Amino acid sequence: MEKLLVFGHKSPDTDSIASSIAMAFLQTKLGNVAEPRRLGNISKETEYALNHFKIGAPELLSSVTENDNIVLVDHNEADQSVENIEKAHIYMVVDHHRISNFQTADPLYYYAEPVGCTCTILYKLFEQNNIAIPVDVAGLMLSAIISDTLLFKSPTCTDLDRTTAEKLAKISNTDINSYGLAMLKAGTDLSSFSEEELVNLDAKVVTIADKIKAKISQVNTADIDEVMTRKAKLEEAMNKDVESLGLDLDLLLITDIINSNSQAIVLGSHANLVEKSYSVKLENNTAFLKGIVSRKKQVIPVLTSNAE
């Protein structure tokens, strides 16, 4: 068989990188020639995990051809994959997402389970093939589970993710909690970003209830207080947006991914919509929103129903 190229989705997260590396290793042990690839830049969180376990990042891959024989991990949808994916031969998929916008001309290996992380499924494949997982690869796989499940706190986390993480922690001699917190924290290192960049890292401008023009931005952190030391400058950046974009509401969510809460900074003439929506009182333009982490599920629909 020709060489297998193994890669995860665009804008790769830790699972996409870890499962590419682990799968390429597994395929090599099974007698195939296989190499991991990545479809984009390594995040700070992933960089922390790679450095910790002393593994190099995969080479960048920008496109495939009809001569390529590929293994997809952590995704299947063409939109999320490499350019010209439809031309390549797909040998195998290992994934934990819905199946959509995916098709093949030939039968293939496809292993999917509705678990929190691709590496949880990969662990099973190592077991079934009686291949031992090296210490460094195990550590990277553990990092992926910690990342995808936010240290087992995400609603996507299953018992199998947790027990698999415990086995990988044992192999890699890792303290899940202290390492996991440090890794997640590395991913939330916002120090290199300006305040203007922070309010635009992950931002959406929406019109609420056909009348309120709102910008809703979000930054993830392990330490709300640290971000809040930059409150004055963040407000300055937000006020500029209120002016230039003609916003009625500018809401910045500083989300604590460890404890699953957000601190909101709220500006604009309709700031009181946030007070009404979450039964909170803004003090100096800010309020704590307990349990609120999802813009899509917990913010936009709530603001909409309270604005009507």
Place this chain on the structure above:
Amino acid sequence: MEKLLVFGHKSPDTDSIASSIAMAFLQTKLGNVAEPRRLGNISKETEYALNHFKIGAPELLSSVTENDNIVLVDHNEADQSVENIEKAHIYMVVDHHRISNFQTADPLYYYAEPVGCTCTILYKLFEQNNIAIPVDVAGLMLSAIISDTLLFKSPTCTDLDRTTAEKLAKISNTDINSYGLAMLKAGTDLSSFSEEELVNLDAKVVTIADKIKAKISQVNTADIDEVMTRKAKLEEAMNKDVESLGLDLDLLLITDIINSNSQAIVLGSHANLVEKSYSVKLENNTAFLKGIVSRKKQVIPVLTSNAE
């Protein structure tokens, strides 16, 4: 979890019936409520196998609703599945075909391998879950492997199919060769079928290269000439399907399971795709396809690559 309905493709073959029964048994052992179903009539070959191992046929299923929780075996394409498949919740798929025209809203279990028979993959799932296969279920699973691989002669047959069949033969105390020949021969008695029935005994409607709607039917025989005495009436039945289903291509393979060749009858506006694909010339809508026995491996991908 609600009850799982387990079923194979329309025009069920022995693998679709056997894997439904085996999977429903496995799910029950795993603590779920699961029942096998069938999407069409039982073939004579399958009837022979069910009678031999004293297992009843699954109930007929004509449609599903948004309340149904389903497991697909031996297929994934919506065209080959139950009515309203897009409304149901798909819990799991176990299959050995290409993936096409398949999508879900949620993550799911999907186990596919490019082997000759779904029951070969199912055997692995029994093993991985440490569930013993009862004698009768093992016999039925063996029947499916014999059927799909034409007693290991089909190019789709892998080493894993063969070794799995040997294990199932041991469990079910079956002489593979004598039982297998008797079962395959039972399936080639076509005398009681009308021509309309013959072209639907084992039929798949597929869309080739996103543009050609094709029906590919197959009948197994030990005597091609005998079946070809009915050519005029077979063409009549096929022409009706071309009209009613809006087919661009209607291909009937009359497969000699002893010598592993097929006689093709080809109708539809894209009949020349078959000529191009196999370098043959249709005469009176028919051509001999030497060594062609597998729709999955030797027909669908070949037509697909020649249509692009």
